[in-house]
Amino acid sequence: MFMWKNAVTFSEDASISSGVFQQSSNWISQRLEQGEIALVPSSQIFYVSNPEMAGSFVSYSSLWKSAGIVLQANTTDSDVSIVRQYLIKMLKENPEIKYLVRDWVDPSDYKIFDSKSNDELMILLNEEKVIPFTLSTGWSNKITIYSRVVFSNQFTYSFSQSSSNLFTRPGNLSINYGSNGATFNKLGEPTGIYLPLDTKLTATVKNYFTLDIYTDLKLGSLQVVFYYDKNNDGVFSGYDVDYVKSLEFSSNSSDWSNNTMHQIYGIAPSADDKIVQIGFIVNGNQTGKFTIYNFKFYSDLNS
Numbered sequence: 001m002f003m004w005k006n007a008v009t010f011s012e013d014a015s016i017s018s019g020v021f022q023q024s025s026n027w028i029s030q031r032l033e034q035g036e037i038a039l040v041p042s043s044q045i046f047y048v049s050n051p052e053m054a055g056s057f058v059s060y061s062s063l064w065k066s067a068g069i070v071l072q073a074n075t076t077d078s079d080v081s082i083v084r085q086y087l088i089k090m091l092k093e094n095p096e097i098k099y100l101v102r103d104w105v106d107p108s109d110y111k112i113f114d115s116k117s118n119d120e121l122m123i124l125l126n127e128e129k130v131i132p133f134t135l136s137t138g139w140s141n142k143i144t145i146y147s148r149v150v151f152s153n154q155f156t157y158s159f160s161q162s163s164s165n166l167f168t169r170p171g172n173l174s175i176n177y178g179s180n181g182a183t184f185n186k187l188g189e190p191t192g193i194y195l196p197l198d199t200k201l202t203a204t205v206k207n208y209f210t211l212d213i214y215t216d217l218k219l220g221s222l223q224v225v226f227y228y229d230k231n232n233d234g235v236f237s238g239y240d241v242d243y244v245k246s247l248e249f250s251s252n253s254s255d256w257s258n259n260t261m262h263q264i265y266g267i268a269p270s271a272d273d274k275i276v277q278i279g280f281i282v283n284g285n286q287t288g289k290f291t292i293y294n295f296k297f298y299s300d301l302n303s
């Protein structure tokens with residue numbers, strides 16, 4: 001009874017027709033199997049239409065509290081990014097999560113989803129249903145229901161120790177390996193580490209990666225290069241036979257800031273041929289230190 005009363009109060013405060021929540025709640029309730037849950041902005045409001053589903057709706061607005069961050073007008077981007085990281089971790093580590101509901105009006109939601117963080121949140125969510133509504137003020141908005149996309153970690157490469165696999169350009173580049181990754185001195189020319197893969201990666205499915213970096217370079221860019229094996233001999237056979245596709249990250253586009261550990265995220269370009277090598281090349285003519293750590297590669301094998 002208590003839950004019911006709270007929920008009704010909430011919907012009146014939000015000035016939103018409770019119909020959209022009811023519709024969302026019904027849609028999800030019809031699709032959740034035993035033991036599966038949906039992350040919703042406020043679980044109380046979702047119980048109203050389907051009280052028998054109590055326990056299947058879990059509020060993620062409490063993430064703010066878990067992250068120790070108070071949501072207020074001057075909440076900083078880095079605060080929001082911490083909360084997003086909590087949500088990402090939650091999505092990655094809890095297979096029972098089937099859906100996530102985004103309320104485009106709810107302030108705790110708005111901050112999390114509107115942030116420009118370069119991270120994997122949106123690749124983990126697949127849009128299933130959009131329910132538009134109009135507020136009493138005349139503003140139109142919507143509720144979006146996402147399903148959780150299940151990615152599996154294909155491999156993690158820590159770069160914490162030397163390996164006979166790795167090679168560099170230029171060839172005599174000195175690298176320090178440690179528990180926090182590989183650090184090399186960027187020369188006045190493109191400087192890179194290359195990782196030929198023991199296990200070839202399928203590029204026809206949806207793939208993404210994360211990589212931790214640390215640098216004192218103010219200018220320059222990091223190119224993550226994927227090498228595709230067109231002639232299918234298991235190695236990169238040169239540009240005239242095989243081909244490459246790359247992603248570029250730079251301090252200019254806020255992909256990193258100096259002297260702080262930063263995680264970059266990117267979607268590996270899809271292709272018909274397998275990925276047989278990955279290169280990490282720092283471009284620009286500035287010299288300085290560049291550290292790469294924990295390259296993690298994920299695939300949605302069902303895509």
Ligand SMILES: [Ca+2]
Binds near residue numbers: 229235236
């Ligand atoms: Ca080849």
